[in-house]
Amino acid sequence: MTNYLQLSNITKTYGHFxxxxxxxxxxxxxxxxxxxxxxxSGKTTxxxxxxxxxxxxxxKVEVGGxxxxxxxxxxxxxxxxxxxxxxxxxxxxxxxxxxPLQMRGVSRSxxxxxxxDMLSLVGLKGFGHRHPKELSGGQQQRVALARALVFEPSxxxxxxxxxxxxxxxxxQMQIEIKRIQRSLGVTTxxxxxxxxxxxxMSDRIVVFEKGRIEQVAAPLDIYHRxxxxxxxxxxxxSNLIPAIITSGxxxxxxxxxxxxxxxxxxxxxxxxxxxxLLIRPEHIKLSRNPIEGRKNARMIVETIVNYGDNxxxxxxxxxxxxxxxxxxxxxxxxxxxxxxxISWAPDAVFVITK
Amino acid sequence: xxxxxxxxxxxxxxxxxxxxxxLGIYMLIFFVVPLAEVAIMSFTEPKVSLANYQKVLTGALYxxxxxxxxxxxxxxxxxxxxxxxxxxxxxxxxxPRTAMLILLLVTMSFWTSFLVRTYSWMVLLGNNGPLIAxxxxxGVDKPPQLLFTRFxxxxxxxxxxxxxxxxxxxxxxxxxxxxxxxxxxxxGAKGWSLFRHVYLPLTAPGIANGxxxxxxxxxxxxxxxxxxxxxxxxxxxxxIGHQIEEFLAFGLGSAMAMILLVVTLIIxxxxxxxxxxxxxxx
Numbered sequence: 001m002t003n004y005l006q007l008s009n010i011t012k013t014y015g016h017f018x019x020x021x022x023x024x025x026x027x028x029x030x031x032x033x034x035x036x037x038x039x040x041s042g043k044t045t046x047x048x049x050x051x052x053x054x055x056x057x058x059x060k061v062e063v064g065g066x067x068x069x070x071x072x073x074x075x076x077x078x079x080x081x082x083x084x085x086x087x088x089x090x091x092x093x094x095x096x097x098x099x100p101l102q103m104r105g106v107s108r109s110x111x112x113x114x115x116x117d118m119l120s121l122v123g124l125k126g127f128g129h130r131h132p133k134e135l136s137g138g139q140q141q142r143v144a145l146a147r148a149l150v151f152e153p154s155x156x157x158x159x160x161x162x163x164x165x166x167x168x169x170x171x172q173m174q175i176e177i178k179r180i181q182r183s184l185g186v187t188t189x190x191x192x193x194x195x196x197x198x199x200x201m202s203d204r205i206v207v208f209e210k211g212r213i214e215q216v217a218a219p220l221d222i223y224h225r226x227x228x229x230x231x232x233x234x235x236x237x238s239n240l241i242p243a244i245i246t247s248g249x250x251x252x253x254x255x256x257x258x259x260x261x262x263x264x265x266x267x268x269x270x271x272x273x274x275x276x277l278l279i280r281p282e283h284i285k286l287s288r289n290p291i292e293g294r295k296n297a298r299m300i301v302e303t304i305v306n307y308g309d310n311x312x313x314x315x316x317x318x319x320x321x322x323x324x325x326x327x328x329x330x331x332x333x334x335x336x337x338x339x340x341x342i343s344w345a346p347d348a349v350f351v352i353t354k
Numbered sequence: 355x356x357x358x359x360x361x362x363x364x365x366x367x368x369x370x371x372x373x374x375x376x377l378g379i380y381m382l383i384f385f386v387v388p389l390a391e392v393a394i395m396s397f398t399e400p401k402v403s404l405a406n407y408q409k410v411l412t413g414a415l416y417x418x419x420x421x422x423x424x425x426x427x428x429x430x431x432x433x434x435x436x437x438x439x440x441x442x443x444x445x446x447x448x449x450p451r452t453a454m455l456i457l458l459l460v461t462m463s464f465w466t467s468f469l470v471r472t473y474s475w476m477v478l479l480g481n482n483g484p485l486i487a488x489x490x491x492x493g494v495d496k497p498p499q500l501l502f503t504r505f506x507x508x509x510x511x512x513x514x515x516x517x518x519x520x521x522x523x524x525x526x527x528x529x530x531x532x533x534x535x536x537x538x539x540x541x542g543a544k545g546w547s548l549f550r551h552v553y554l555p556l557t558a559p560g561i562a563n564g565x566x567x568x569x570x571x572x573x574x575x576x577x578x579x580x581x582x583x584x585x586x587x588x589x590x591x592x593x594i595g596h597q598i599e600e601f602l603a604f605g606l607g608s609a610m611a612m613i614l615l616v617v618t619l620i621i622x623x624x625x626x627x628x629x630x631x632x633x634x635x636x
Binding site for chain 2: 051052053072073074076077078079080082083084086088089090091099100102103104147148151
């Protein structure tokens, strides 16, 4: 395992406010890592420290074993795509892409040729002569990407680049960015607050909250094995049930309302420990009568939200709010206000200790 | 259906025009009519002919005054730009306190009557003024004539017109997206190359606005050049005043005024084609 980008104990304070608190992270060469978190969680601050626009109050940033903490932004050789693309309005698309080469002393004829090649790679062949305002949002996005990549940067940073695009275009650009990133093998940091974007694009996700890293893991690990209740609640939909371990040895826990539980994973928890149990809505089954071999509970249905192919059933099991995701065809068996049975298997229950 | 609807809206939309009427009538009586009279006089005084125009366009004195006017206006514009650009930059990018202070100084100077500012320069530059006294104190035996020279009138015009330049450039600088500068830095630009390739082009509209405004105002500037300038280096407005007040040559003065007006309109038209007049005031 070769660490290409290394953040060591980065802190950032503004007066008494701590924006980043001891953030450390290793990223491998060629990896696509997403910083995910709510606004104000420190993900953008971390990105700006890597780019050199913000100075860390403490800690070190290294790329390829070299510290870049003391370098000015223009010396870092890092490509950045900004939220609003930040294309130069007075330059054409191809001139925008040529700009970083121009700054590196590449001759105009050769630089423009390279810029045209890069525009072709991002799917904008023949659009080079247009000014940014003559391009659509998605096209501007591609120009910004080409400009950030044409000088073979050591890192590519993307700061919520898809936020301004509509849903269809956003999905298209997700695939496009991933394709280009893979074909060039450039190490990429992607910042977003959109979890589906993080899920679909990343090799690994870094979840930020209140200036700290909550968890670093592959997308499916983050989803199925969140280490903190914050991550469990932030990523996907979740039912979080407070419980106390009754027997770590046979993996049972108890909730005052729902009674005894079997859970999976996590060995050897101390008896009496307070934990949170996570059950994803799609792992809960809805039925008229209890099902043998599963943990069963009664739920009053409060709201049914239909999405066509599936439906979200929101209700209450005693005093505990529950969300159940069912296939569209199954929803016909219940109505709002009715009582029904919900059940889940022991391996659908994941224990969160933090 | 579509036609009747548009007719309906046309009818109901009479109110804006009614509200505009007082101003329109005022402008008609006090601006359009006198201007038309000047235009007519230029062709009819003292008799109906093109003689006035012929005299102005071919006479050596008039040619020299027009040339002098354009050169002076261009030079004042350039000086305003050289003084105004760095000041506007400081206003747009300093810490809030410093920026406020500069903004306050510029606007205070702008709001002071230009007559007052012109007289202030007379006091400052006069033979008994502080500047001459200072020169004598540091041992200049025969201090140069400062007042009533090209120097004094240019200096005062730059002072009076610089705020137009500064405010125009400032408003453009203030609107520059900081992400553009950051993005230029991240792409490897710094210092002079950042300024030349990114910052300067982004502020170009402000430079164009400010320059056109200063140049056009300067072309017709009357009070300051007349009060502070050298009598031998008149500008057009001063000469027009001269012709009318001293020689009662209404036709000749009117012809010069019309030529000045046409030149100004040509400049504004070119500007409008290129940038749009609506942007002139920032």
